Amino acid sequence: MIWWLALAMVAAGCGQAEPVVKIGFVAPLTGDQAAHGADMLHGVELAIADAAAEGPVLPGYRLELVPLDDQRNPAQAVSMAKKLAADPAVLAVVGHLNSSCTKPASAIYHKARLLHTNPVSSNPDISRQGFDTFFRVCATDDLQGPAGARFAWQTLGARRVFIVDDLTTYGRGLANEFETAAQGLGFSVLGHEGITQGEKDFTPLLTKIKALGPDLIYFAGMFPEAAVLIRQRRDLQLSAKFLAGDGVYEPTLITLATPEAAEGVYVTALGADIHTVPTANTFVEQFERRYGRLGAYSAYA
Structure with missing residues (x-):
């Protein structure tokens, strides 16, 4: 070479x-x-x-x-x-x-x-x-997705999850990897829906999710949409924990979502903190x- x-x-x-x-x-x-x-x-x-x-x-x-x-x-x-x-x-x-x-x-x-x-x-x-x-x-998402599922099960103690992705090659692929691993662990997967990048109102989706009573929302997508989901989740007083993939690993997320709403959000990354x-x-x-x-x-x- x-x-x-x-x-x-x-x-x-x-x-x-x-x-x-x-x-x-x-x-x-x-x-x-x-x-x-x-x-x-x-x-x-x-x-x-x-x-x-x-x-x-x-x-x-x-x-x-x-x-x-x-x-x-x-x-x-x-x-x-x-x-x-x-x-x-x-x-x-x-x-x-x-x-x-x-x-x-x-x-x-x-x-x-x-x-x-x-x-x-x-x-x-x-x-x-x-x-x-x-x-x-x-690292790749066939590693990241299962790692996120294990963290949610073992560390967060979650058992009922609703999965959201942004319908992209990255988002749908990661979400599917997470879902397969979650089912293998024994999670109750309450639903899996897609959103579109650039959307600004997820209230209808979050209202539906709240009614199902999950203890975890897993999001596979990018930080701009995650910020909106996190902020509107707080507005609806949806108590489920929020775990996302590495596309959300961006400090700007805290500003976009507001520090109050972003507090307690979990994000997986593709490697160690440099x-x-x-x-x-x-x-x-x-x-x-x-x-x-x-x-x-x-x-x-």
């Missing part, structure tokens, strides 16, 4: 006035999930700065980051992937955030023979496509000195 990359870098630099090796980055940089995208972008920026400080990756060439916005939209993700694939100086891509964007884009990168590293898209089917250009640094990893101390210090608070997925990117 190193030999292949070296040859590709030489080919990409031929004929350019200022030889560069370009690294593509794609994530939602605008819209309601931009907080995740910006945190990932900062991680990549820091990695490239560190690499440049150590000297050229290939003598005579410099690294250049090409950040693009997929707007958390699969069609836009494919468009951005094609744009990177059309540039012969682009040799590798870091992205995307959402599994629904990563999966179709990965096929574009594979066809173009671009090295594709993914920080956080956790749907297991992405890597089951068999693309030898795809590498992922996070602040607890001794070998990551230098990275954390450099990142927080340059950008402020470390994002949920900055270290993965």
Whole structure:
């Protein structure tokens, strides 16, 4: 793989006035999930700065980051992937955030023979496509879903759960993994319904859930919708605990939901808190000195 990359870098630099090796980055940089995208972008920026400080990756060439916005939209993700694939100086891509964007884009990168590293898209089917250009640094939802179910059963003591997902590749996949594991543990699954990203009123759904008397709501989706669910759950005085997947792992959630409503919410993550990893101390210090608070997925990117 190193030999292949070296040859590709030489080919990409031929004929350019200022030889560069370009690294593509794609994530939602605008819209309601931009907080995740910006945190990932900062991680990549820091990695490239560190690499440049150590000297050229290939003598005579410099690294250049090409950040693009997929707007958390699969069609836009494919468009951005094609744009990177059309540039012969682009040799590798870091992205995307959402599994629904990563999966179709990965096929574009594979066809173009671009090295594709993914920080956080956790749907297991992405890597089951068999693309030898795809590498992922996070755990997958066939691990996260069952782990969440075990935590709910063993630690929270929950027995009656209602499952909600956002109908995306990530959300539905994670919810199904959780549901299968929950049934195996002996949970009473009272229902499983989907919502649409961007919705602002979940009162009818939450009213239905309250009438069923669950002791847990499990949500597989992203933090903007989770914030609305959490806030409206409190307004309805729905006492069920709230557990969500890693798409909700974002400090902005507390502000959006209000600290009062977010208190007591549980979230699973795809790895250990980076602040607890001794070998990551230098990275954390450099990142927080340059950008402020470390994002949920900055270290993965």
